[in-house]
Each structure stands twice: as C-alpha cells, then as structure tokens.
Amino acid sequence: MDALRLAADDGDFSRQIRCKWKVVSYNSQPIRSSSGIEVCPTSELIDPAAFDYIVVIGGLLHSGRKISPSLIGYLKKAAELNVPLIGVCTGSFILARADLMHGYKACVSWFHHQQFESEFPRLHVNSDSLFINDGNRITCAGAAGVMHLAASIIEKHCGKYEASRALRIMLEEFPLSEKAPQPQPFVQTKISNINVHKAILLIERNISTPLSIEEIASRVNLSHRHLERLFQKEIGMSPAEFSIKIRINHARNLLLNTSNQVSFIAMECGFLDTSHFSRRFRAEFGKSPSEMRKEALQQLKQ
Numbered sequence: 001m002d003a004l005r006l007a008a009d010d011g012d013f014s015r016q017i018r019c020k021w022k023v024v025s026y027n028s029q030p031i032r033s034s035s036g037i038e039v040c041p042t043s044e045l046i047d048p049a050a051f052d053y054i055v056v057i058g059g060l061l062h063s064g065r066k067i068s069p070s071l072i073g074y075l076k077k078a079a080e081l082n083v084p085l086i087g088v089c090t091g092s093f094i095l096a097r098a099d100l101m102h103g104y105k106a107c108v109s110w111f112h113h114q115q116f117e118s119e120f121p122r123l124h125v126n127s128d129s130l131f132i133n134d135g136n137r138i139t140c141a142g143a144a145g146v147m148h149l150a151a152s153i154i155e156k157h158c159g160k161y162e163a164s165r166a167l168r169i170m171l172e173e174f175p176l177s178e179k180a181p182q183p184q185p186f187v188q189t190k191i192s193n194i195n196v197h198k199a200i201l202l203i204e205r206n207i208s209t210p211l212s213i214e215e216i217a218s219r220v221n222l223s224h225r226h227l228e229r230l231f232q233k234e235i236g237m238s239p240a241e242f243s244i245k246i247r248i249n250h251a252r253n254l255l256l257n258t259s260n261q262v263s264f265i266a267m268e269c270g271f272l273d274t275s276h277f278s279r280r281f282r283a284e285f286g287k288s289p290s291e292m293r294k295e296a297l298q299q300l301k302q
Contacts, residue, residue, distance in 0.1 A: 003150035006166035048078035058090025089142030104137040
C-alpha cells in the first residue's frame with residue numbers, strides 16, 4: 001500500500017489519489033497478524049467486481065487457523081467474475097487451498113517452496129522469480145518483492161514515471177521485473193529430511209552468533225552423530241563444514257556489496273579472529289578479502 005499511496009500522493013499526506021484500497025473482511029473485528037499487530041478492516045465484503053484486484057495476505061502456515069468459508073466463497077466469486085487475485089507470500093497457499101490455482105503458475109519464497117510442493121504436488125510452483133503475473137492470478141514471494149509487484153501494477157495503470165517515483169521515495173533505486181531472481185539459499189538441492197532442513201534454517205538464522213553443532217542437534221531432537229550422518233547424506237558435508245561455507249559466502253556478499261571494514265564483516269559472520277577469517281576466506285576463494293574487494297572495485301572502474 002505504501003507503493004500505491006506514493007504513486008501520486010502530493011505533500012506526503014498519504015492520500016488515495018490515483019490508487020485506492022480497502023481492507024476487507026467478513027466481519028469488523030481486528031485481524032491479528034503473526035507479528036502481533038492488529039489490522040482493522042475498513043470495509044465489509046462488498047461486490048468483488050468493484051475492485052481491479054483483490055490481494056490475499058497469508059499468515060503462518062503452521063498456525064492451524066482456518067480461513068473463513070465466507071472468505072473462500074468471496075474469492076471464488078471474484079474468480080468467476082475474472083477479478084485478478086493476488087497472493088502475497090503465503091497468500092499463494094490460501095489461493096491454492098481454495099482450489100483457485102489450477103492451471104496457473106504460483107510464485108512462493110524459496111523458504112516455502114518445499115512446503116508448497118508437498119501440499120500441492122499437482123500445481124506448478126516457482127521460487128526463482130520475485131513474482132509471477134499469470135493472467136488473473138498474480139503471486140509474489142513477499143518481502144521486498146511486494147513493492148516491485150506493486151510498481152508493475154502502478155506502471156500498467158498510471159505510468160512508468162509514477163511507478164519509479166514511488167520506488168525512489170521508498171529508497172529503491174529502480175524497479176525489478178517479475179523475472180528478477182530471488183536471493184537464493186546456499187543449498188540449491190532439495191532437502192528431503194525435515195530435520196536437516198530445520199538445522200539448515202537454524203544455521204542461516206544465526207550467522208553472526210553461530211550455534212554449536214551439539215546445540216543444533218539438540219534443537220532438532222537428534223544426536224550429534226545422527227545429524228552428522230544426515231548432513232553427509234543430504235548435502236555431502238558435515239554441519240560444521242556447512243556452517244563455515246554459508247558464513248564465508250555471506251561474508252563475500254557483504255564484502256562486494258557494502259563498504260564495511262573486513263574486521264566488521266568477520267565479526268558479522270561469526271568469526272572472532274580476523275586472521276582466521278582471512279585464512280578461511282582464501283582457502284574458499286583463492287584470494288584474501290582485501291584482494292577480492294580491490295579486484296571488484298577495479299572492474300567497476302573499467
């Protein structure tokens with residue numbers, strides 16, 4: 001909605017000038033988000049034909065909360081009227097559970113790809129793109145991709161300048177198309193074991209303060225040795241090796257895309273000793289962090 005309001009708003013008053021929206025629900029009760037913030041509906045379920053788009057915002061997949069039958073009926077009525085339905089983040093799951101994604105491509109975050117594939121094995125799912133516009137179904141991976149999806153809609157209805165203007169105010173330099181790739185996880189192969197998947201997420205979420213392998217094993221209810229065997233089977237390396245590699249790759253990304261000092265990057269990636277970090281970096285990439293940054297800057301000047 002920020003992108004929509006900034007597309008034409010003057011004076012930073014957050015007015016609905018060119019783009020208008022409503023937060024609709026089957027009752028007037030506040031809707032509690034997974035972060036704890038409550039969103040108040042501004043409208044009842046009015047005729048879906050009154051909208052150019054209906055956007056479905058998803059929640060926690062494992063919360064157990066069921067969507068209201070009246071909302072499912074509303075979405076199906078909108079589909080019958082050919083009103084484009086947009087699934088944002090796990091909103092794609094809601095559209096699929098309502099049987100509204102058959103024959104359409106669904107875009108989800110790489111984080112939710114396996115869950116979508118397992119729940120809907122007959123649907124075509126994509127976690128490479130930021131969003132997919134497939135006729136009357138538009139699905140988005142969520143996060144920053146939402147503003148670029150909004151910008152593409154603004155460009156279609158209001159113009160390219162308005163779309164770019166909205167993104168610039170949001171401190172985004174230029175719009176990304178639906179074919180722009182999502183940032184991908186370090187492991188590209190499909191992980192079949194749920195405990196290995198959980199362990200990988202724990203490692204990714206604790207890059208700055210790495211967990212011990214014993215603690216990771218404990219959190220996924222496995223012994224240290226069993227976790228080691230599962231990692232070797234699934235990704236061909238130990239949990240410790242995986243942790244080092246993912247932190248070194250994160251360090252490389254920070255090195256090439258920020259101006260932070262090498263010592264800061266080392267600490268940010270869980271290395272307390274800069275010398276140790278530099279040795280591991282050279283072993284992985286064949287050059288020191290300073291050498292890699294210097295080469296990258298020289299290439300930009302050419």
